[in-house]
Amino acid sequence: MPPPADIVKVAIEWPGAFPKLMEIDQKKPLSAIIKEVCEGWSLGSPENFALQIADATNFYITEKNRSDIKNGSILRLTTSPYQTAVQLHERIQSSSMDAKLEALKDLANASRDITFAQEFINLDGISLLTQMVESGTDFGDLLSFTLTAFVELMDHSIVSWDTFSVAFIKKIASFVNKTAMDTAVLQRSLAILESMVLNSQDLYHKVAQEITIGQLIPHLQGTDQDIQTYTIAVINALFLKAPEEKRQYDEHIVDILNCPLTNVIRSNTPINDEMAHQLYVLQVLNFNLLEDRMMTKMDPQDQAQRDIIFELRRIAFDVELEPNNSGSIEKRKSMYTRDYKKLGFINHVNPAVDFTQIPPGMLALDNMLYFARHHQDAYIRIVLENSSREDKHECPFGRSSIELTKMLCEILKVGELPSENCHDFHPMFFTHDRAFEEFFCICIQLLNKTWKEMRATSEDFNKVMQVVREQIMRALTAKPNSLDQFKSRLQNLSYTEILKIRQSERMNQEDFQSRPILELREKIQPEIMELIKQQRLNRLCEGTCFRKISSRRRQDKFWYCRLSPNHKVLHYGDLEESPQGEVPHDSLQDKLPVADIKAVITGKDCPHMKEKGALKQNKEVLELAFSVLYESDEYLNFIAPDKHEYCVWTDGLNALLGKEMTSEYTKSDMDTLLSMEMKLRLLDLENIQIPEAPPPIPKEPSNYDFVYDCN
Numbered sequence: 126m127p128p129p130a131d132i133v134k135v136a137i138e139w140p141g142a143f144p145k146l147m148e149i150d151q152k153k154p155l156s157a158i159i160k161e162v163c164e165g166w167s168l169g170s171p172e173n174f175a176l177q178i179a180d181a182t183n184f185y186i187t188e189k190n191r192s193d194i195k196n197g198s199i200l201r202l203t204t205s206p207y208q209t210a211v212q213l214h215e216r217i218q219s220s221s222m223d224a225k226l227e228a229l230k231d232l233a234n235a236s237r238d239i240t241f242a243q244e245f246i247n248l249d250g251i252s253l254l255t256q257m258v259e260s261g262t263d264f265g266d267l268l269s270f271t272l273t274a275f276v277e278l279m280d281h282s283i284v285s286w287d288t289f290s291v292a293f294i295k296k297i298a299s300f301v302n303k304t305a306m307d308t309a310v311l312q313r314s315l316a317i318l319e320s321m322v323l324n325s326q327d328l329y330h331k332v333a334q335e336i337t338i339g340q341l342i343p344h345l346q347g348t349d350q351d352i353q354t355y356t357i358a359v360i361n362a363l364f365l366k367a368p369e370e371k372r373q374y375d376e377h378i379v380d381i382l383n384c385p386l387t388n389v390i391r392s393n394t395p396i397n398d399e400m401a402h403q404l405y406v407l408q409v410l411n412f413n414l415l416e417d418r419m420m421t422k423m424d425p426q427d428q429a430q431r432d433i434i435f436e437l438r439r440i441a442f443d444v445e446l447e448p449n450n451s452g453s454i455e456k457r458k459s460m461y462t463r464d465y466k467k468l469g470f471i472n473h474v475n476p477a478v479d480f481t482q483i484p485p486g487m488l489a490l491d492n493m494l495y496f497a498r499h500h501q502d503a504y505i506r507i508v509l510e511n512s513s514r515e516d517k518h519e520c521p522f523g524r525s526s527i528e529l530t531k532m533l534c535e536i537l538k539v540g541e542l543p544s545e546n547c548h549d550f551h552p553m554f555f556t557h558d559r560a561f562e563e564f565f566c567i568c569i570q571l572l573n574k575t576w577k578e579m580r581a582t583s584e585d586f587n588k589v590m591q592v593v594r595e596q597i598m599r600a601l602t603a604k605p606n607s608l609d610q611f612k613s614r615l616q617n618l619s620y621t622e623i624l625k626i627r628q629s630e631r632m633n634q635e636d637f638q639s640r641p642i643l644e645l646r647e648k649i650q651p652e653i654m655e656l657i658k659q660q661r662l663n664r665l666c667e668g669t670c671f672r673k674i675s676s677r678r679r680q681d682k683f684w685y686c687r688l689s690p691n692h693k694v695l696h697y698g699d700l701e702e703s704p705q706g707e708v709p710h711d712s713l714q715d716k717l718p719v720a721d722i723k724a725v726i727t728g729k730d731c732p733h734m735k736e737k738g739a740l741k742q743n744k745e746v747l748e749l750a751f752s753v754l755y756e757s758d759e760y761l762n763f764i765a766p767d768k769h770e771y772c773v774w775t776d777g778l779n780a781l782l783g784k785e786m787t788s789e790y791t792k793s794d795m796d797t798l799l800s801m802e803m804k805l806r807l808l809d810l811e812n813i814q815i816p817e818a819p820p821p822i823p824k825e826p827s828n829y830d831f832v833y834d835c836n
Contacts, residue, residue: 131151132148133195133198134148134197135147135194135196135199136199137176137200151191155188159174159202162174163202168202173205174202175205176202179201184240185206186200192715195714206238206240209241210245211248214253222267225267229271230270232274242281246278250278251278251279254274254275258275258293259296265307265310269313272310275317276317285325286325294332297314297318298314301315311352312352316358318332318336319359345388346388348388348394357403360407361403361410365410390555404555409542411560418488419483419484419487419539421487425477430477430487433494434477436494437494440497440498440505441468442464442508469523469524469525469526479527485527492561492562492565493522493523495565496569520573521586522573525569528586528590529572529593532593533561536594536598544745546746563608572590574619575596578620579592579620595623600615646803649802649803653798661780664773665688665773665774668687668707682699683699683701684698692781693718695716696710696715696716697713697716698714698715717761722753725778726752726754729750731751732752749764749766751763751778769790771788
């Protein structure tokens with residue numbers, strides 16, 4: 126007969142004694158269990174003791190997390206969190222440097238546990254640590270472990286960041302500003318500054334006064350990738366919290382985004398995920414500086430803005446601005462209209478009207494002027510070359526520039542917030558201080574080249590833009606390290622090459638429309654859908670590790686969820702770190718019967734998306750969020766690690782509920798598998814003799830010495 130579900134068999138350790146095997150009744154108060162354990166070893170004052178998980182985490186067992194105890198768990202009897210906090214509070218003030226260092230090491234380790242952290246903070250431990258830092262008497266390992274303990278305690282979000290003094294901020298900033306500083310101290314200091322900036326607008330202003338670009342650049346030029354990552358994280362935090370007007374016009378902020386990153390991008394060390402994410406965020410923030418111009422309409426009455434158009438005309442046709450009294454008004458209007466038509470504007474009379482569309486607004490005009498001034502020969506060649514063609518084959522430079530700018534903003538997602546999970550940065554955008562403008566210059570020349578290769582007319586404008594978009598996207602996929610490499614990649618993607626690629630892709634697609642073929646497809650589809658359903662359910666049985674969204678990405682917490690083999694129960698539970706393989710069912714403490722699931726909710730309707738205000742605007746996180754509704758309005762909330770896992774889980778859960786699987790991956794899998802099955806069934810078997818009987822089974826070999834046992 127199996128033991129009751131509330132009875133857990135565990136081993137309990139106590140230093141200097143043999144471990145005890147015990148049966149713990151989860152219905153009994155934890156204090157009663159600790160008292161029973163203490164009596165077994167004749168220990169008095171059970172209120173001064175507690176139980177810990179006997180692993181690397183050393184987390185205390187509390188009434189809240191006692192469900193984590195499983196059969197076979199090893200626990201440790203130890204001093205209570207309060208007693209440990211009192212002892213460490215006293216030990217870290219020791220006059221002996223060696224004793225103090227050991228105490229700080231223990232404090233840094235213990236502070237990861239929220240139960241201990243609460244007790245230590247109640248003893249005013251945070252204030253003690255800040256005083257130790259401000260005193261300036263500790264260096265090296267002493268300072269490093271002090272800052273480590275401080276970071277761990279603050280990560281529990283028990284104490285507000287607004288409580289810290291200017292003196293403490295100045296001290297932390299001084300560790301970053303020093304040219305030679307212990308690596309561990311520098312890393313912790315950067316992490317503290319990042320958290321200060323992200324968690325308090327008031328602290329942002331104080332930190333911004335202490336940290337300058339001049340002090341951050343040397344940390345990027347080193348070889349320690351962790352230091353580089355933390356440095357870029359501080360840069361991103363400073364920019365995110367900067368007031369809107371400061372983002373656009375403050376030279377300090379602009380310099381931050383143009384800081385030299387060659388040493389980071391072209392390092393021999395592979396870029397890890399956290400560094401890739403921070404570079405992606407920096408890239409997004411850099412491009413978002415363009416949003417203001419992108420959403421600004423041109424004022425046709427603004428003379429300064431009109432002068433930019435006059436400048437484009439002057440550079441293209443090498444004409445000087447005529448004084449107002451030269452020639453008749455009609456003659457000048459006629460001349461301007463002719464030139465504006467050659468420049469490819471839609472409105473030949475008043476081209477300023479072309480820039481009233483948002484996006485791209487004034488950003489398109491900025492790009493055109495940059496191209497005309499910095500790539501003058503190419504600009505003049507494109508304008509004059511097209512103005513000398515027949516009307517029907519000319520590539521309109523003005524219209525093309527406006528539409529191209531809009532396309533590039535869409536490709537680079539200008540104006541969108543950074544995603545929590547994205548690592549998609551492009552190294553080439555960190556190699557030039559005017560990367561977007563240079564990107565435009567390369568692409569406008571590509572557009573003109575493609576136009577000629579397609580022998581396009583004005584009616585083909587949208588077709589040309591589609592081809593150019595495909596050329597750009599395919600070139601970006603290769604992640605070129607420089608703008609020159611991007612340019613070279615585009616040279617290999619001519620219109621002819623794009624046609625070949627499209628033809629090759631079309632050949633791999635099934636496009637038969639005859640009635641027998643369509644009937645065969647309809648017959649096969651249910652079989653394929655069942656196959657996809659089984660694959661999704663098998664994938665749910667393997668399980669997935671999900672990340673909990675936290676304020677500090679480098680302190681990620683994880684949880685795991687998997688479906689039972691009989692498809693009747695979802696097992697889930699928290700993890701301390703990302704697992705290297707499947708997590709066994711018995712180590713996942715929580716269960717949810719599939720029969721209790723009422724619905725699967727996705728996107729912005731999920732409760733955890735409504736709760737987290739910062740994430741509501743984050744499009745990519747919204748696209749990865751889903752929730753399971755069960756019982757009386759209870760939810761199990763998920764944020765998938767990527768789009769593939771999102772589709773697998775939403776498909777699998779819908780399949781369990783008997784609903785249709787509608788994800789884009791289901792459609793893709795259906796198309797792929799259906800195409801393969803159709804091709805197999807429609808193989809050309811002409812002149813191939815199909816035997817009436819199966820081939821004979823060969824005789825068994827005389828020995829099996831040739832078999833190699835992989836185990």
